[in-house]
Amino acid sequence: MRAFRYARASDPADAATLVAGEPDAVYLGGGTNLVDLMKLGVLRPGLVVDVSRLPYDRIEHLPDGGVLIGGAARGGRVGRDDVLRRRYPALIRALLSGASAQIRGQATLAGNLLQRTRCPYFQNTTVPCNKRDPGSGCSAIPGAHRDLGVIGTSDHCVATHPSDLAVALAAYDAVVEVRRRDGTEVLVPIGDLYRLPGDTPWIETVLEPGDLITGVQLPPPPDGAVATYRKVRDRWSFAFATVSVAAVLTADEVRLALGGVAPKPWRLTATERLLAGTDPTDDEVRAATRAAFADARPLPDNAFKIELAVDLVAAVFRDLRPVGAGR
Amino acid sequence: MSAGSGLPRLEGRDKVTGAARYAYEYPIEDCLYVWPVGATVASGTVTEVDATAALADPEVVAVVDHTNAPRLRPAVTADELVLQSPTVAYRGQVVAAVVATTLEAAREGAEQLLVRYVEHPHKAVLDPDDPDLEQPETTNAGFPGTSVKGDVDAALAAADVAVDHIYTTPPEHNNPMETVAIIARWDGERLLVHDSNQGPWAAATGYGMLWGIPADQVDVVTEHVGGGFGSKVWPTAGAVVATVAARVTGRPCKLMLTRQQMYTMAPARTATRSRIRLGARRDGTLTAIDHDALQYSSVIHEFVEQTGSATRTMYASDNLRIRHRLARLNLPTPRVMRAPGKTPGMFALESAMDELAYALGMDPLALRLRNEPPTEPATGLPFGGRHLVDCLRAGADKFGWASRDPTPAVRRRGRWLFGTGLASAVYPVYQQGGTATARASPDGTFDVSVAAVDIGTGARTALWQAVADALGVPPSRVSVHIGRSAFGQSSLAGGSAGTASWGGAVRKACFELGRRLAEHGGAVPVDGLEVTADTAADQLPPDHARHSYGAHFCAVRVDADTGQVRVDRLLGVFAHGHALNARTTHSQLLGGMVMGLSIALCEQTIVDPRLGLFVNHDLAQYHIATNADIRGLEAHSLEHTDDDVTLVGGKGIGELGIVGSAAAVANAVFHATGVRVRDLPITVERVRAR
């Protein structure tokens, strides 16, 4: 780990000033991903600006029924919030499925959204990786890619975004509040936050240097929505998703987002359109989900994820809409 | 209170308050930090170690590589001969070490080091068609590489029913919670180490061999050890680096391997591939058993996992053939991990027995009872106590096996498919000679010292009880001193032999002391009385086949939506002879079962053959069972006495619980789903591959 300077931002303007003119500055939230990657030598910042104590850790219940979660809010606070527990169950389940209680307690919402891929080659500085070392090549495609992406990937990178929370946020149509270095506020729908790898896998989001995530707006969930989050993993706790799904369903609306399959939370927009307002049979759900993978680029060891996702979506439909004319 | 009762651990209070000191935790002044650097090629030659950037940091004191390291002498495996040559036999092999005044500077110095190589071709795939496979003469623990009885091929051809399948297990890493840790100091030609190991005497011997000094010139202190499971049996490459750094710098040096470094600078279990063929008559009588086992070793040392060794002793058959073949790969030399050979071998054999039971339409329990051998099948030796049937019957009773419907894939409730399975367990009795010293003091107290180590087995407490028992005094008057090589030649905590071996020496010393005291009319002389005993000559003759036994019964539920497997219940019944401490024995059996469940469902070290890389070298990607993975867990010990076992009447316990448990899980998964998973671990995609 490179020796670095440390500064604690006293307010947002201070944070912006601190990182100005510092090309190798990073923000520090809970540090559970940043410090991890610094120890591995993957990230070598020269300046660490601690934004974990900025006043963005509150949870506001908005008059329209929505919620604003501060970017510095830690998992424990999010998990205890009454309104979120009642009205956004998929979000709370996604949160509680992630990492361990310790990490959830330390990690911030902003840090969670911006955590880096868990691709083992990205984390290992002794092997090629286009995301870490542009142009060096992707070791995962010809190597161990079982846990990596099947859709939205490219010939240059098959990494997945590992966040559970982001998958649920995608299903709730969350909007990310960003404070630019010049003090302006920008709103980024979560679906637009992440970029696909294409031939520039090291560019992961639309954020610019110095952008600070101050919060995430949750619009009110659709009326009468039922929602859940299911996660398949290699052990029963404390493991990243092999495949996960967040579902928010109403009588005429369907929202589905998958984790573990793509470089970003993967909304199944085609599937949603096919199923919205219908009372689909099990087979119809499966067919519509499978259709979403028409452009998939599975690799030999992770192709199973597609049918697993299909089964998972079907299971979620069955559980959330147990009575349907269609079956 | 007497031996066998469940006294709480002597060091319990120290462990729950954080007072217990592990190797790395001794406050030693002026100590330097050592960061080993692993090779980044799978095969090749180091052409240059450029330390300029690393040494530019004033906190970096030295960089050691093969050009400036002192010479070591061959010891146990070539892996421990660190920094002796520029040749790289596998990725991650130690090629340099950075020594610094702070941990942070040592790590950064390692990142700054520029090591250049010429790369050579490498091989990292375990391939049954590899033209260079070797046929080893012997395996680890001294079994013959090949043994043949009767005519297996003819018997298989003539069998009414036969099964023929291949079972594989991946490389697995021991992953003790405490990684390899050491503080090393030189005092002239004496080496002083605080070391995390499974036997201070073995450590002293190992370091002594490497440095060409007698073992008694090495003072090893090992008070507490955060687990080993085989990875700390002999000095590891990682630990040796610290002794080198201390020599080079002339200062105390401390080193704790990172979790990632543990994957290449400490040993692991080989991958195995077992082809098992069983032939039987209609009534279930086995007529042929063939176990063809393939495993790997490194290119610098031959280590042959005794994968077929359990097959030698489990079931009767006139025709029996066990073969081992060995691939040489550019990977670290694999060594022992909990129940070497038995764990992967019994996964294969006990899965195959289940498959045979289905092929015969016979209850898997009945099949095993049918094939109970009168003498050990491979050797013809009489058994020194055989209790497999007792374990199977008792387990079946406790588990409720009798009501089982064998039909696979028919028990579904909601999204869950339910199933049950069983498997047998076996582990040989090992015992080693060693010394122990017992001392009586005039104030009526007793001190016993033995170079034992408590890696979590409860050895300290068990020995304390054994001493009190042997002397016939209350435990409160007894102090047991362990964890130092200076206490004399002694056994390892390995092969489940530790407590039995140390206990034997300790009891012998106590009995002698008792005799000597009696000569003094029972009164302790003013200077006290001290006796040292040696059990080297008291070993069990090789005239019996001695094993402990067990049976696992497992109930799983499988998520029909996803293929995820959950073990609802794992019940083991074990016959291990006399237990010195029932409480810690119980914990060890449970711990073995947990590890068995863990290797069944989630453990595997993934090899990237292109890079010769252990890909998932940490605890986020190498999954071991969490608390949430463990539900109903029961271990029962059968009361029995075998006249012909170890000097303390007990057989090994530490490894028994893991043997066979993975097969019990896999057999239950088959019963639940109809899917036979023959490759560990049992991942969702394997269960879903229907």
Next chain:
Amino acid sequence: MTDQLRGEVVLRVNGVDRVVNLDNRTTLLDALREHLRLTGTKKGCDHGQCGACTVLVDGERANSCLLLAVAVEGRAVTTVEGLADGDELHPLQRAFIAHDGFQCGYCTPGQICSAVGMLAEVAGGLPSWVSADLVAAPELDDDEIRERMSGNLCRCGAYAGIVAAIREVADG
């Protein structure tokens, strides 16, 4: 201040302010173990993957290996050494001994600190992944204990004893 690669840090550990001169790179775990000689907190992975380094920060459990010591300034740290009341062990410490909730003991300080934090989380109404009802006050059955303790790996496999020990304390 930002030119500095190291500096004096005041760490409040077990109720006592300790002033240490630390490299910014030093984690709370290494500060405890290497600088304050509080070696009860263990290093098992150094990457948040095992829980051996669990301490309480402002009463909440955290992996000290992923916390920069400088960033913890002003927050109250409790380690395993701070749980007992003089000679009187914390009830969880007693229960771990009584139920043989450990073997090698290396994960144990982390398990115990984690359990202290976990019981507080339950009292504060935090649900878990296995809670059927996210809204109701959580009921701490064995599956809940297991899930909530899963950030603490135990390679010795002492999970049964760990659950029993926590169960006993939770039930009072």
